[in-house]
Amino acid sequence: MSDTLLIRNVRPAGGAATDVLVRDGRIAAIGAGANGGDTSCDAGGRLMIPGLVEAHTHLDKSFWGMGWHKHTAGPALIDKIETERRNRREFGIDADRQSGRLVAQMVKMGTTHIRSHVDIDTETGLAGIEGVMAMRERLKDVIDVEIVAFAQSGLLIRPGTLELVDQAMAMGAEVVGGLDPCAVDRDPKGHLDAIFGLAQKYGRPLDIHLHERGEMGAFSMDLILERIRALGMQGKVAISHAFCLGMPDVDHARRLIDELAKERVALVTTAPASSPAPAVMACLKAGIVIAGGSDGVRDSWNPYGMGDMLERATLVGLRNNFRRDEEMELALDVCTYQGAKVMEIADYGVAVGCKADFVILPGETVCEAIVERPADRTVVKRGRIVARHGELTQPIA
């Protein structure tokens, strides 16, 4: 396999056509007439965008490739949690196999980096973590996966779970997960002290699912902010969903946004159409990093999803009423550069010296690519072509 790759006639970020030379897994040169590649390909004037960043998903429990499963969960959070544990047993969801299948789809769609929450509970123990770890070792040449040790069924209400999360961190999970300190664990102080304690013990960041709406979510967010201040964890905490920032009391939401910005708390959003949600523009203007994620894809929670972060960019745009080109470009930023910031990906982007993780796809402009989401994507990971015109170059999973 060649160490260098020359891509001719490609338009980074929709700009003028140029040539891009990739060497040793990095972008070595950008400019017309760049040369030196053992392998060259003509991109035919297609766009080049950085690899898509999936900053919030659940690889371990997707039904991807298992046929259609009727969605039977009730509307409440706890219904989904209970249904999911039952489905995992009944359907035989294997975390290694299923995460690999979903990764294959995501790679094909142009995702180069994934943060996956992985379930830990007293039934499954660490099987999910082990499965996703085995998958990422197997697929390390085509994807970067960061694992969040996540007590989906509750951390304190199911005794023994905290110890399992502790073990997952010892095994090498990168991020400590949290979940609705009031609504699920019924003990916000206990929950937050526990997860911040683990984050301190392992010197790792936190990513907290916060579905709690309105004043309850704002209360949990306040408690999170207090702990960040007390422990000096600025820049080390992400809050996923953060529905409470879409609360009716906009002054309160505004105050929370200012505090999140001050303590450098990042947000991760799916841009949900049916829930209150953080307004992307307001967050960006306040200086908050806000990334995008699919959340579950075809699982017990969510029957939707193609594992496509370009579709997520469309949904971010629609949810935030982004119509002007510069607004739509922000929607893609949420699914690329913003995600890279949340995951602290070094040397990310389309510039000389950056890691060669990028996507080449049709489109007159970046906005057109967001709207059309063409299947014809060529994906480069670590300088190697892993998908060409929408097909994986080698089988994955």
Added chain:
Amino acid sequence: MSDTLLIRNVRPAGGAATDVLVRDGRIAAIGAGANGGDTSCDAGGRLMIPGLVEAHTHLDKSFWGMGWHKHTAGPALIDKIETERRNRREFGIDADRQSGRLVAQMVKMGTTHIRSHVDIDTETGLAGIEGVMAMRERLKDVIDVEIVAFAQSGLLIRPGTLELVDQAMAMGAEVVGGLDPCAVDRDPKGHLDAIFGLAQKYGRPLDIHLHERGEMGAFSMDLILERIRALGMQGKVAISHAFCLGMPDVDHARRLIDELAKERVALVTTAPASSPAPAVMACLKAGIVIAGGSDGVRDSWNPYGMGDMLERATLVGLRNNFRRDEEMELALDVCTYQGAKVMEIADYGVAVGCKADFVILPGETVCEAIVERPADRTVVKRGRIVARHGELTQPIA
């Protein structure tokens, strides 16, 4: 060309595989072993759904096929109206050509019936109406188009417009259009008396764009209901958008829904992610017909859109938090049967005796088809295959 078509091994609405015989533009028989077709095709166990119904779009002003145009309109309604009239001149939007291009895309995606609002104003006069009428005559074998005579720039605030709308109805437009009686025309009584007057004069139904939110929209809706009662126009009025039904005062919204049901007012929604919107389930439960539409596709208002009503079903599902299979099926119902009711399409559906307007596409279940929106669609219109596996069988436009 053959008058009969036998489709073998197809699954209507995701049910058991069977055969469907089409004769003289209608479904003549459904059942294993149906025969008699001059032409037969094996659907390979694919799904069969009725033709998608686009109940609210603007064919006349799409940029489809004209390259990417930077979106420059400001956030207010009036910005979009003014920008659009300027763009129409500057970009050379020809209603005949552009409506044909968009119809070609919509047909490929499986749409068999379209209700299109068509702009009428003192600048363009009736050119848009004439253009769309010419297009629909040209393409009458592949699509049914219903025209709404629509004063996009205001009916009364631009003198002369009402007379033009009157002429459009005389020319054969099927539906009288209305637009934000308070917010745009600044004269709700004047606006509504005028459009109801035209509806009475021509014995045609009404379709009123109502973007007005909260109490203002509720006020306009009240005035509409009064006129329906006074004129006995039950079942003859549709309100598009109806954002006010997503108003914070849920009791007020509930009372409006009950009144709309009583007067048999239909609704048409895009299921917008960034606006208040009528809740589909609440409307259906109240007995209201609620159809779906793309609204503008790639035009001065809206840079998004693939002209795909299956994508609209996804967006209806996401907006309404439809996750259970039976809820997702309702999302498709909004984009098929509900639209057929709004447009009063006779003999619509997948049953013996119905017009042979349907789509064959991959998918284990209807829900999977909604989620995946496969490009591989075979579309039958008036008993003829107009698109096969995602490609038009003959050039359109």
